[in-house]
Each structure stands twice: as structure tokens, then as C-alpha cells.
Amino acid sequence: MLIRQLYDHDTFSFSYLLADLQTKTAMIIDPVKERLSLYLQLLEEFELSLHYAIDTHLHADHITGMGALREATSCKTLVGQSSKMDCADEQFADNDIIHCGNIILRALYTPGHTNDSYSFYLEENNGMPPCVFTGDTLFIRGTGRTDFMGGSSEDLYNSLFSQLLTLPDHTIVYPGHDYKGMNQSTIGEEKQHNPRLQVKNWQELAAIMDGLNLANPKKFTVAISANAKCGEVP
């Protein structure tokens, strides 16, 4: 079992290559279109067959590499059933299991950043601690924003407290972005030290989120329309 965290410097985005080295099958979570050659290089070096390209949600800050990977490798593209991405081959719902070789990934519906946000949980395996790929729902010492695309601070609060924070404390958190220089954490650590998880109710979280006043991401318009077509730029 191989997990590789890959970084797109231009958009501060993490993608994840997950591979079962026995069956030589792999999936990539949240691929970035401009990093296609890196993904293909790693697939070739590890002699992997890519089964799935998966997005945690319809991204507004980078163009998904799902379509480009499908074209290059014939993999299937997967998105959550709440995503408006008709281009995808298959959809998953809350608690669905995604199999890839011996990798068993559980989809968790975690709306809040957007109304189509999912996280993915990988159980403890062969001494490797459990992991959760949190997309833009939970960042290290932060969270995704909630001010567009069906975002909701109440949903985010529920996704964090009723879904992600109920995972074992030693679960490794692999986020969708990093802006601060940290690339890994644990659920226990975030519970204790993430400022947005020190709130008592969703209204307190909403007060934090409402005060952020963030500008739209640089690629906002082009990303949303392209990503609805799995990354095809008109």
C-alpha cells in the first residue's frame, strides 16, 4: 500500500496517489490538470494501472485532472452523487465503499465548504494508521470557506463534529490544500489545536466564517465551468 501526497504549487492544492502495490492498481484523489505529467510519471514508475480519478467536490480554485487522466489512462472518473458533474462515469454516496485492489475507501458526505463535499476514510491497515482525505472540509488548523457553491457554516459544523471528529484520534488528516507550510496532522491534533474546532455550536463557527471576507479564487469562473465537464476548458 502506497500513499503519496502530491502538491500543486500554483494553487496550493494536494492530490493523493493511493496504490495497492500487490495488484498494481491505483486511484488519484483530487488531481490537478496541470500536474498530469507528474501523475503519469509516477504511474509508469510504479507500474500501476489507474482505476479511478476521484474529486472530493467540484473545485473552484483549480481545474480538475479527472478528464485528462481518463483520456490518458482510461480510468473511471468518480464524484459524489451531490456533484453536478454529469461528465463523471460513476457516483458514490455517503458511506459507500470504493474498492481498488485491496484498498477500501469509505466515502463520507461532509458538506459545508460546498454542498457536494465528500471526505474519504481509509481504515487502519497492516500497521499503517487510519487516514482521512478531507478535501476542503478540514484543513490543518483551518477549514475550507463556506461562502459559495452551496457552502454553509451549519453544514460544515455538522460535517466536522458529527463525521470527521468521530474518527479515531490517531487518524492521519490529509487535507486538500495547505497555505501555511503544514502537510499532515491527526484528528486528535486538530480537535485540540484547530481554532475553528474550538467552537461550541454552528453559530459560533458561522461568526468566524462570516468574518473572513475572502476574495474569490483566481481561477473561480473558469474552474467551475471546466470542472463541471471534468476539467475540459471550453
Added chain:
Amino acid sequence: MLIRQLYDHDTFSFSYLLADLQTKTAMIIDPVKERLSLYLQLLEEFELSLHYAIDTHLHADHITGMGALREATSCKTLVGQSSKMDCADEQFADNDIIHCGNIILRALYTPGHTNDSYSFYLEENNGMPPCVFTGDTLFIRGTGRTDFMGGSSEDLYNSLFSQLLTLPDHTIVYPGHDYKGMNQSTIGEEKQHNPRLQVKNWQELAAIMDGLNLANPKKFTVAISANAKCGEVP
């Protein structure tokens, strides 16, 4: 035992926080001055006492955070005995052991990028695979340059093939920089897939290195003079 890879986006540099969570003692390898507040935040969150700030070599591309950490935490600053950094509290030599709580780090003299470059090896521990912090000697699918500060392709070849590549294949490689979007590898993987490790002798490596024609790093002049004083900018 905790290992955290920390990233400075401005200079593409990795620093490493290593902590023994039993004795609550820590060291930081290759701190970047501008990231001081992140290091102090993590030390406080984990309730760690910083024993050492260590540089793998005198950096030419960023200003070391060793001095700032010493001032903020009263830690000791450590450099290799080949480093011209009189400001440091202690020096280590090839094969010296650096103790910090239950962390046992072995210094490996790996000149080539500069003539004062060291790597640090951490043995397998409690099911955690061995790790090597390679500074600018070995990058993922690359190496540091060899065209200034006592750099030498012949030295680099020897450091790579006679030191680093003799470590167990499953040793995790933690490099000093990443420009390509990869933050972790293994010795076995680099042996197989790093283009600069496919050479038969130092002359072949020198031919690659001589063809690079790299510009000096942006902070070259200020970094070298500041780093000779542990990061004090005149």
C-alpha cells in the same frame, strides 16, 4: 516520536520538526527564518522543549532560522564541522550521533552540493521505517546543484553512491527542497527512478551537472552572509 515536514512556499524549502513525545524534547532540521512563528506555534501546541536547531549545510537560497530559534527558545545550534559558521554552539562530524530525548540521529558527511553538506539518518524505530534527511544532497528525482560553495560532482557522486544509497531500500527520503510537487520517496525508489542515479561514474554525473547552467538563487548574496552568522541579517 513525531516527524513533521514543514514547507516554506517562498523558497521551496522543507524543514523538519522531530520530537520525542515521551520526553517532550525536539529538534528542528533546516529551519527557515521567515517560518519562525510556525515552529514556535508547533512547539507550544505539542508542549515541546527545543533542544537543537540544525542545518544540513550553509544554505544559499534561504536564511536559516537557527539564530532566531536560539534567541526565542534558548536551544543549541548545531552545524557540521566543515561548516564555516562560528556562530553555532556545537559541531558534529561524520558518523557522530546526535541525541535528543530518545531520538538518535546519525550525521552522515555527504559533500557535493557544498563541501559542508551533511545528511541525517534515523534508524527504524517502533515499527516506523528508517528515515534520512538528505538536505540538498539528494532530492526526489534530482539532486542539489554542485556549482558553488565548494560543490563538486565527484564528491556528490561519492556521497550518493557510497553513503546514501547504501542505506536500506525502504528508508524514507526527506529532502531539503521540492520543486516538482513530491515530498517523500524512498532510497529504493530513488535508486531506480532518479535520473541522476542512473550514471556509471562521477564523470557521467558531472556531465549532467555541467549542463544545468542554473542562475544563482534569488537570495544568494544575502543568504550566505546571513547564514554564516546563523541567520543574522546585517
